[in-house]
Amino acid sequence: xxxxxxxxxxxxxxxxxxxxxxxxxxxxxxxxxxxxxxxxxxxxxxxxxxxxxxxxxxxxxxxxxxxxxxxxxxxxxxxxxxxxxxxxxxxxxxxxxxxxxxxxxxxxxxxxxxxxxxxxxxxxxxxxxxxxxxxxxxxxxxxxxxxxxxxxxxxxxxxxxxxxxxxxxxxxxxxxxxxxxxxxxxxxxxxxxxxxxxxxxxxxxxxxxxxxxxxxxxxxxxxxxxxxxxxxxxxxxxxxxxxxxxxxxxxxxxxxxxxxxxxxxxxxxxxxxxxxxxxxxxxx
Amino acid sequence: xxxxxxxxxxxxxxxxxxxxxxxxxxxxxxxxxxxxxxxxxxxxxxxxxxxxxxxxxxxxxxxxxxxxxxxxxxxxxxxxxxxxxxxxxxxxxxxxxxxxxxxxxxxxxxxxxxxxxxxxxxxxxxxxxxxxxxxxxxxxxxxxxxxxxxxxxxxxxxxxxxxxxxxxxxxxxxxxxxxxxxxxxxxxxxxxxxxxxxxxxxxxxxxxxxxxxxxxxxxxxxxxxxxxxxxxxxxxxxxxxxxxxxxxxxxxxxxxxxxxxxxxxxxxxxxxxxxxxxxxxxxxxxxxxxxxxxxxxxxxxxxxxxxxxxxxx
Numbered sequence: 001x002x003x004x005x006x007x008x009x010x011x012x013x014x015x016x017x018x019x020x021x022x023x024x025x026x027x028x029x030x031x032x033x034x035x036x037x038x039x040x041x042x043x044x045x046x047x048x049x050x051x052x053x054x055x056x057x058x059x060x061x062x063x064x065x066x067x068x069x070x071x072x073x074x075x076x077x078x079x080x081x082x083x084x085x086x087x088x089x090x091x092x093x094x095x096x097x098x099x100x101x102x103x104x105x106x107x108x109x110x111x112x113x114x115x116x117x118x119x120x121x122x123x124x125x126x127x128x129x130x131x132x133x134x135x136x137x138x139x140x141x142x143x144x145x146x147x148x149x150x151x152x153x154x155x156x157x158x159x160x161x162x163x164x165x166x167x168x169x170x171x172x173x174x175x176x177x178x179x180x181x182x183x184x185x186x187x188x189x190x191x192x193x194x195x196x197x198x199x200x201x202x203x204x205x206x207x208x209x210x211x212x213x214x215x216x217x218x219x220x221x222x223x224x225x226x227x228x229x230x231x232x233x234x235x236x237x238x239x240x241x242x243x244x245x246x247x248x249x250x251x252x253x254x255x256x257x258x259x260x261x262x263x264x265x266x267x268x269x270x271x272x273x274x275x276x277x278x279x280x281x282x283x284x
Numbered sequence: 285x286x287x288x289x290x291x292x293x294x295x296x297x298x299x300x301x302x303x304x305x306x307x308x309x310x311x312x313x314x315x316x317x318x319x320x321x322x323x324x325x326x327x328x329x330x331x332x333x334x335x336x337x338x339x340x341x342x343x344x345x346x347x348x349x350x351x352x353x354x355x356x357x358x359x360x361x362x363x364x365x366x367x368x369x370x371x372x373x374x375x376x377x378x379x380x381x382x383x384x385x386x387x388x389x390x391x392x393x394x395x396x397x398x399x400x401x402x403x404x405x406x407x408x409x410x411x412x413x414x415x416x417x418x419x420x421x422x423x424x425x426x427x428x429x430x431x432x433x434x435x436x437x438x439x440x441x442x443x444x445x446x447x448x449x450x451x452x453x454x455x456x457x458x459x460x461x462x463x464x465x466x467x468x469x470x471x472x473x474x475x476x477x478x479x480x481x482x483x484x485x486x487x488x489x490x491x492x493x494x495x496x497x498x499x500x501x502x503x504x505x506x507x508x509x510x511x512x513x514x515x516x517x518x519x520x521x522x523x524x525x526x527x528x529x530x531x532x533x534x535x536x537x538x539x540x541x542x543x544x545x546x547x548x549x550x551x552x553x554x555x556x557x558x559x560x561x562x563x564x565x566x567x568x569x570x571x572x573x574x575x576x577x578x579x580x581x582x583x584x585x586x587x588x589x590x591x592x593x594x595x596x597x
Contacts, residue, residue: 011490021375091302111581116520122570123316177292207403210522267401
């Protein structure tokens with residue numbers, strides 16, 4: 001073979017290997033989603049959403065308590081985490097723009113995004129659950145909020161930095177104080193981006209299990225009281241999947257399907273929003 | 285671009301509020317570190333550092349604890365999953381940046397990133413119900429028959445293939461971290477200046493030569509950062525491995541044995557800890573995990589920033 005042929009052959013082999021790798025990645029995605037879909041649909045009944053858990057062996061049990069509990073915990077986590085994240089991101093992109101403190105906090109937030117979520121669970125156990133004396137929905141919501149803060153903070157910072165500086169100068173020239181410029185000009189210009197950050201942060205925490213295990217714990221009964229243990233879908237999935245009953249397994253699959261669908265919708269929505277507004281991908 | 289405006293009183297209040305909100309991240313990190321040290325203090329005092337990390341004893345009844353079995357499980361699953369994931373992830377990144385036709389680049393990239401959005405508990409459950417039986421019935425017996433009969437490495441594949449073991453946990457972890465590594469490698473590859481690639485193509489280089497001699501030398505630090513970031517993620521992953529690892533506090537020879545990682549031990553035993561020293565030892569494990577992953581993630585960030593800076597200059 002001539003050198004040119006050898007190079008072509010090597011090229012062909014290398015490209016084939018890379019293509020196979022890419023399709024292997026896609027294969028896992030489709031395999032997992034398909035499996036969750038097939039098993040999950042089998043467990044989807046109206047009773048899953050309408051009834052509370054029944055003892056094993058009795059027909060018609062559901063996960064109403066977990067669906068409601070999960071919604072409440074996520075709602076309060078969003079209520080705590082999002083404002084702190086947005087305000088923090090505002091400081092980095094506006095008041096502290098270009099200063100060292102902004103760089104440091106930005107890098108620390110990036111690290112916080114990937115810190116093991118179970119460690120946050122143990123932290124909240126020590127500072128909230130132990131002093132209060134029992135597990136509570138609030139502890140779970142705070143744990144999730146802590147995971148949300150760095151995600152929202154970093155996307156807000158990125159999105160505010162994309163707003164052209166001249167837009168602010170135009171507002172300054174009219175005599176507006178900085179806080180008015182931020183609220184009326186910068187936030188409006190970056191609204192779609194900030195919303196994406198919020199969507200992605202919700203998508204991030206809605207599937208979290210580890211930080212809820214020792215904070216909101218679990219509750220076999222319907223409870224919307226945040227001062228008591230509150231059941232969540234993810235912790236119920238963990239408990240049901242590890243349990244011995246096949247009705248539990250099919251309920252766990254159905255709950256997994258609902259969570260996966262919810263997260264994929266949020267993730268796709270966030271992506272579309274970014275692509276539509278900025279023509280770019282999210283960084284987190 | 286620093287702003288020196290005449291301060292309006294509302295501005296001072298608003299800027300202070302935002303400053304407090306952003307410093308909360310710093311306070312949280314310090315707070316977590318402080319609380320974990322405080323809570324694990326009884327255990328630190330009783331077992332010390334070196335003794336704790338080298339002791340394989342995990343005996344709640346006798347109140348004697350050591351982290352070696354957990355560290356062993358964490359290290360094996362993390363390293364093994366990285367070994368499986370990195371070649372695939374880099375292949376994906378090369379496919380998406382250099383090989384795929386333009387209309388496929390976006391959709392395939394997005395689809396692989398969606399893998400990262402699937403929560404870890406779904407991976408864990410899928411691993412328990414779907415992957416573990418496949419591993420136990422097909423893949424592990426096949427491995428045993430082929431590599432298992434070789435000297436030296438054969439010992440890694442001894443025992444009855446049950447599917448609930450180190451190997452299955454590592455495979456699930458690797459599927460989980462492929463998207464992270466792939467997406468950071470892709471970003472690093474994309475930073476290669478197009479002019480240089482085009483010059484190489486103009487000289488008649490093949491795609492493989494362009495990737496090998498231009499793209500990878502340009503982006504290797506960034507790709508390395510991506511690998512380290514995935515390492516940090518794999519280290520702290522809980523639910524994906526909790527289902528398929530068993531909770532076996534032993535250092536085992538074979539990859540077909542159940543084991544325990546730091547995260548799995550925490551998830552399974554935290555709410556059951558009935559003595560103070562037991563709970564304190566679990567906090568000690570959490571502290572070790574926090575410090576390790578923080579250092580690894582900081583390193584990853586350092587490498588990624590270095591590539592971005594290097595190419596901008």
